Amino acid sequence: MKTSLLCHRAAPQSTLTRIEVTVAPPRGDCIGLSFRAVGDVDAIRWPGDRDCGDGPWHRGDRLWESTCFEAFLRRAGGAGYREINLATSGCWAAYAFEGYREGMAEADDIRMLGGKWRIRDGRAELHVLLGLPPGFRREPLSLGLSAVMKGVDGGTSYWALAHPRERPDFHDPACFALELPAAG
Numbered sequence: 001m002k003t004s005l006l007c008h009r010a011a012p013q014s015t016l017t018r019i020e021v022t023v024a025p026p027r028g029d030c031i032g033l034s035f036r037a038v039g040d041v042d043a044i045r046w047p048g049d050r051d052c053g054d055g056p057w058h059r060g061d062r063l064w065e066s067t068c069f070e071a072f073l074r075r076a077g078g079a080g081y082r083e084i085n086l087a088t089s090g091c092w093a094a095y096a097f098e099g100y101r102e103g104m105a106e107a108d109d110i111r112m113l114g115g116k117w118r119i120r121d122g123r124a125e126l127h128v129l130l131g132l133p134p135g136f137r138r139e140p141l142s143l144g145l146s147a148v149m150k151g152v153d154g155g156t157s158y159w160a161l162a163h164p165r166e167r168p169d170f171h172d173p174a175c176f177a178l179e180l181p182a183a184g
Contacts, residue, residue, distance in 0.1 A: 001022065001023045001024075001025065001178075001180075002021070002022045003020070003021055003023070003145065003161065004018055004020050005018075005021065005145060005146065005147060005159035005160055005161060006159065006160060006161070006162070007157050007158070007159050008157065008158040008159070008168045009163070010158075010167060010168065011155070011156055011158055011168070012157065013149055013151075013155075013159075015039055015040040015041075015044065015151060016037050016038065016039035016040070016041070016149065017038050017039040018037075018038050018039070019035065019036065019037045019038070019147050019149075019159045020035075020036045020038070021033065021035050021036075021145045022034040022036075023143065023145075023180070025180055025181070025183070026132060026137070026138075026141065026180060026182075026183035027183055028137065028138075028183060029131055029132050029134075029137045030113060030130065030131055030132065031073075032127070032128070032129050032130075033069075033071055033086075033127070033128050033130070034125065034126070034127045034128075035069040035086075035125065035126045035127075035145075035147065036123055036124070036125050037123065037125075037147070037149070038123045039122065041119055041123060041124040042152075043151055043152055044067055044124070044149055044151060044152070045066065045067055045150045045151065045152050046067055046088045047066050047068075047087050047088050047089035047091075048087070048088050048091075048117070056090065057090050057091070057092055057112045057114075057115050058090060058091060058092075059091070059092065059093060060085075060087060060089075060091030060093050061093055062093075063085035063086075063087045063091055063092070063093050064085055064148050066087065066148070067087070067088065067147075067148060067149055067150045068085050068086060068087045068088075068147070068148050069085075069086045069126055069146075069147045070083065070084065070085050070086065070144075070145070070146045070147065070148070070170060071083075071084045071086075071130075071143065071144070071145055071146075072084075072144030072145075072146070072171070072175065072176060073136060073141055073142075073143055073144075074141065074142050074176055075135065075136060075139045075141060076139070076140035076142050076179065077142075079098070079099045079100075080096070080098050080099065081096075081097050081176070082094060082095065082096055082097070082107050082109075082110060082136070083095045083097065083170075083171075084110060084130065086115070086126060086128055088117045088124070088126060090115075090117070092112050092115075094106070094107035094108075094110040095107050096109070097171070100171060100173065101171050107133070109133035109134065110130060110131060110132070110133055111130065111131030112130060113128075113129040113130060113131050114128065114129045115127060115128040115129070116128075137183060139182055139183075140179065140180065140182050141179075141180040142176035142178070142179055142180075143176060143177075143179075143180055144160065144161060144170060144176040144177065144178070145160065145161050145178065146159060146160040146161070146170040146175070147159040147160075158170075160175050161175060161177040161178060162174050162175050162177045163175075
């Protein structure tokens with residue numbers, strides 16, 4: 001399933017023409033995500049090397065303060081959700097929330113199973129395979145997809161499936177705009 005992210009009107013991005021995300025529907029306890037930023041990717045400040053290949057991924061924190069891709073998962077109709085941050089440096093983070101920005105805690109129930117990052121011919125790509133939390137397996141899911149892009153000029157743009165507020169807020173329930181059926 002392929003979708004495109006929208007740039008928030010309050011902080012427009014002039015260097016990227018689009019950000020696409022391909023979601024491999026959950027199979028068993030895994031979900032695959034592929035983010036592709038297209039345009040003048042050299043104008044974005046990418047943490048880490050330009051190509052980390054299949055290198056080891058490790059936990060980090062506060063990744064949203066620099067360029068990163070994000071996914072938000074919740075059971076369809078549920079209040080609690082998970083936030084996953086993916087940086088091009090090979091760092092990743094996962095947080096559990098009980099409700100809208102409430103009860104934030106590190107989510108130890110999500111696993112990074114593998115990832116790859118590269119820049120090629122006017123596009124930057126990040127591909128990851130994540131292990132889902134037990135309560136999210138074989139359940140219909142609502143998914144929010146987003147990206148924070150920091151330019152080398154110091155500007156920041158915010159990309160998401162939806163932007164229901166005047167200021168970017170990826171946690172807004174309306175941002176969980178992609179519905180996925182229960183895994184087979």
